[in-house]
Amino acid sequence: MKRPKPKVAFFDFASCEGCQLQVANTGETLLDVLDVIDVVEFREIMSEKWDRELDIAIIEGSITDHHAEERLKQIRERSRILIAFGSCAAIGGVNGMKNNFDPDEIGKYVYGSDYHFFPTEKTRAVHQVVKVDYSVTGCPVYIPEFVEVLKAVLQGIPYYVPDYAVCVECKLNENVCMYEKRVGCLGPVTRAGCNSWCINNRNMCYGCRGIVSNPNEKGAKDVLSRYNIPLDLVLKKIDMYNKCREIKNE
């Protein structure tokens, strides 16, 4: 049965566009994906633009000023489904580190004395600005998960980011635990769904997928001290991706 292909556009906000690059680099799977969707705007791979109604808007990047906020709201209005794509969009990501500083201080640092011509706001994740239907977390996104989400969108069913630790998938992959190597890995408090991608490749988990909903903070601190890993180092690491979780929805 041939269904009409949904019109899909990719948009980028404050981000490195690395997540879109992941899609562009997907290879064969991309061809299968393009069989079922109609990409109408994707500036990394095509020059066409689309300003009409959309079935699916895929948003990369976080929201850091009022121009972005307005543009995002307009996209939301003309899109049936909106996907927050990548950590910047889904949880604020590395741009959230800006929220550690005084806005004036950071403005001066970047733009010099004329910084007030470039008004900026606290970094927010997409869901902190508009309604988000689906989230693909990760820095960058894990393509198999993106494909799962896309299929869920096409089927009209929800996708839930797993609410348990990366450790679960890491054990299924039978990796040597980073703590055996005395490394302060964030796997135990970070949401799974990436198939422990980094640890499979001998890197540690940086917490790019966000924190599980009910972490045992005291227990996690005890673990760090058991392994003589400095707490402030790990807290900074958590803030690298997760600073925006402190913003409550207005």
Add this chain to the structure above:
Amino acid sequence: MKDSQYVILKKENFNGFITGLSKLHKLVAPVSKGYNNYSFEEVSSGKEIAIKYIPTILPPKKFFMPQQETLLEYDISKDLHTEAVVEPEEMVLFGVHTCDIAGIQCLNMVFSEHPKDYNYLTRRQRIKIIGLECNEYCDEHAVCCLMNTYMPDGGYDLFFTDLGDYFIVHINTRAGEEIIEAINLFENAEKSHLEELEKLREKKRTVFKKELPIELGSIPELFDRSFESKVWNDLDERCLACGNCTMVCPTCYCFDIKDEINLDLSTGKRYRVWDSCQLEPFARIAGGINFQKTRAGRQRHRYYRKFRYPVNKFSRFFCTGCGRCSRACMAGIRLKETLGALMESESREVNA
């Protein structure tokens, strides 16, 4: 041949045995992953194998019940068409310790019980097990003497014991005998070899000491009295609910069932994937109620599933004493300490 018999394999022939066997079957054995971690992997030569190893990260259950396995394939493009399937693989597991053989025996009981699990049983049928004796303790986490799994007790096709210059091999099944026959490197065991084996077993009885001062038979009663113990609250503070302890457990078999659909949106598969009672969402129902909200309750459930519930259901403990849960716990929750704490908190209450 009699059904119970011994042969020997000289050490200089070990590599030949492994190479020969790997040509006949997919052969899986413990290999080192560094940091004193090991895993069962496919091998083709003896030098890849870690003959002296502590329990692998994942137990051999991963071959009987893979982390993820298809249960059903479907096609909804025209009429609904489904087919229950299993994708089993013939293989030989070499170097399985007695604790892990005990784990497989537990899983055999679970999946043979009505309603039978044909995915497991079909895989089980195609896997041959060659055991390997532990001559000494692997490390301080093992409780194999308490759990009485440190000596061979069936459940294998062949069983190897390292006696210095040679292995003595117990042939336990016809399938094991076929392996011996196919690889012409074995010699009949003499009386002196059997005496050496007996000497090793005698020595083991002095090396392996009950790790906790409790009789195995009194453990169920200890648990009957410990449901409200404060020990569980202590675990609540420490446990990260990461699920490591259950993933690595040779007798944990909880799973989730999920559907995957292909991009054509009409064909796909239903599969099961290991799940863990330690995870926050495990006992949550669609309406949102969570019947195991606390880490304390979930940890308690895990311990009772090893030391209490299966004793009623299968007349057997589901702890094999392998120590994996303790090794894999970043928070330092140690099975030996938990049991010890239960015993201690009880004696304190009795004396109070």
Add this chain to the structure above:
Amino acid sequence: MERVVLKESAYNIKKGKILSIKQMTENEKLFEIALEGGESLGHQPGQFVMVSLFGVGEAPISLSSSPVTGGSFELCIRAAGKVTNALHRLEAGAEVGIRGPFGKGFPVRALEGNDLLIIACGLGLAPLRSLIRYIFDNRGDFGKVHILFGCRSPGNILFIDELKDWNKRTDISFECTVDQVDCARPDWIRYVGLITTLIPRVQIEPERTFAVVVGPPVVYKYVIKELLSRNIPERQIFLSLERHMKCGLGKCGHCQIQGIYCCQDGPVFNYGEIKHLKEAF
């Protein structure tokens, strides 16, 4: 890798065709389903089936119809999770997968010849309706029958047309209560208040009365207390526990309560036998 088709696998499904769908409340629909080839499901009241929508998943759903009905069966489904929401979007004629029936249902033989006090709360009426319909089909086999039903508000009443009929029947007693009135209330709903307030109003002979209760977990604590205060023996109280069964085969562990697997040992339990299970309620 070898691929073996497992004809005997418990994960095989039977094909079911949806004959009709009826919207019952905002969140609940009644599905009438027939197995392929007119095969009878052969269930007992209180049992459940696993309903499949391929590509979405499976969900455990209790049977709402009497086994006497034969040719088809009914499921009252609340849109609560991924699968049930997707089921709600189906139309009559659609095909679903069915596994089961699973579990131990209501102990119909033990109930025969006795008086019954049936207490249903909210969606708890869904499994109890299979028992109630069975009783109506075999009315002579049972003594006095009292049915109490409670739910949040008049808008949440399931099987409302049938309840109206039950209210008129002379061979049973029926009472209905709602926690709150936030929309028009039919006049036959006489009470506003929690289900527990109805229990003292029923005339029973405790020693020959069996109580059957189904409702959300919070209800059990209070209802059972009330039943015990009416001197109904613990062993004459039956209830059905809700858990998220994934396999239905006593293996996957999701529905386990201490040493018991809800899907095989339940979902219907004798209160006297499980009251010591601390994680049950």
